[in-house]
Amino acid sequence: MEKQRLSIVVKQNNLFKKMIFVLSLLIILISILLAVFGVKYNKTKQNLKTVAAQKAAVEQSLSERESLFADEKGSLNGEISKLNEQVSLKREQESRALAEANAGKVVYLTFDDGPSPNTPRIIDILNENGVKATFFVKNGGKYNGYMKNITESGNQIALHSYSHDYPQVYASEQAFFDDLQKISDLVYNETGVRTNIFRFPGGSSNTISRKYSPGIMTTLTKEVQEKGYCYFDWNVSSGDAESREQPKNTIIENCKKVPKSNTIVVLMHDSAVKNTTVEALPEIIAYYKSMGYSFGVLSEKTYPVHQKVNN
Incomplete structure (x- = not known):
């Protein structure tokens, strides 16, 4: 009996040892599996981070390329728009030239630098001879009221300069357009007319502007x-x-x-000291009529x- 009980105990001990083994x-296997899973998890996590970083870099690159493409597209559209405007302007000018060629010989009398005390005298002579002229005006101070006389008499009022001070007007592009806006506003306030007809101080071919801003006329003639x-220059002075x-x-001989x-644009001046211009005007008109x-x-x-730009 005792032997049988001892045998059972031995078997139980062996079974317990096997179970422990x-x-x-199992514990070792689970540890190995956990270690392997941990390594794979960390590697996968790192790979995911790498992929995410690569994705972000690709998205950033795409965004930059889209932005660059948008800028280039905008720039190209701007260039195309400018070219279309230039083509349209060229066609319009050709159409005008053809129309004027068909209309015959036309002379445009123009007066710069008014209004002045001589403005009413000039208007009277124009009225007496049944012709009209174009007045490129500046700030005439106390004579600015004559601007309304110009428009009410059926003549054309146009812009010249507010100050007509070369160092100021041609100091920069901004200075030029500030001056142009001032004379435009002055003319509008005096006459109610917002005109876009313009003549550069000194004409577009002037070289004095080079002294203050080299190359400015090349830019301004396009920008205006x-x-x-x-803008208009002249082909008779x-x-x-x-x-x-x-x-x-x-003066009379020069105008001849x-x-x-077929298109003649005559440059004259309207200022307080240009009395001989006023005196010559009736004969100038008579000459062109006779021709x-x-x-x-x-x-x-x-x-x-337009004259050739020299700056």
Whole structure:
């Protein structure tokens, strides 16, 4: 009996040892599996971080490329728009030239630097001869009221400069457009007319602007047109600005030096000291009439007379 009980105890001990061994193996196996899973998890986690970083980098690159593409697209659209405007302007100018060629010979009398005490005298002579002219005005101080006389008499009022001070006007592009806006506002306040007809102080071919801003005329001649202004130079000069009071006969003879063109734009000046210009005006008008010219005022529909830009 005792032997049988001892045998059972031995069997139980052996079974317990086996169980401990198996349990130890399970613990070791689980530990190994956990270690392997942990390594794989960390590696997967790191891979996910790497993929996320790569995704973010790709998205950033795509965003930058989209932004660059949008900028390039906007720039190209801007260039296309400018080219279309230039083509449209060229076609319009060609159309004007054809229309004027068909209309015959036209002379445009223009007066710079008014209003002045001579403005009413000029208007009276124009009325007496049944013709109209274009007045490129500046700030005339106490004579600014004559601007309304210009428009009410059926003549064309146009912009020249507020100050007509070369160092100020041509100091920079901003200074130029500030001056242009001031004379535009002054004309509007005096007459109720918002005109876009314009002449550069000194003309577009002036070289004095180079002294203050080299190259500015090349830029301004393009920008004024882009802003909707029509600028005009001249192809006949009376020469009345060459001296304080040019002899009357000299002015008349200068006005007879016409180019081979159906469109004549005559430069004269309206200021307090230009009395001989006023005196010469009736004979100038008579000469052009005798040569078969009709008289007009400058407008957007007039083919522009432009000189060569020298700055």
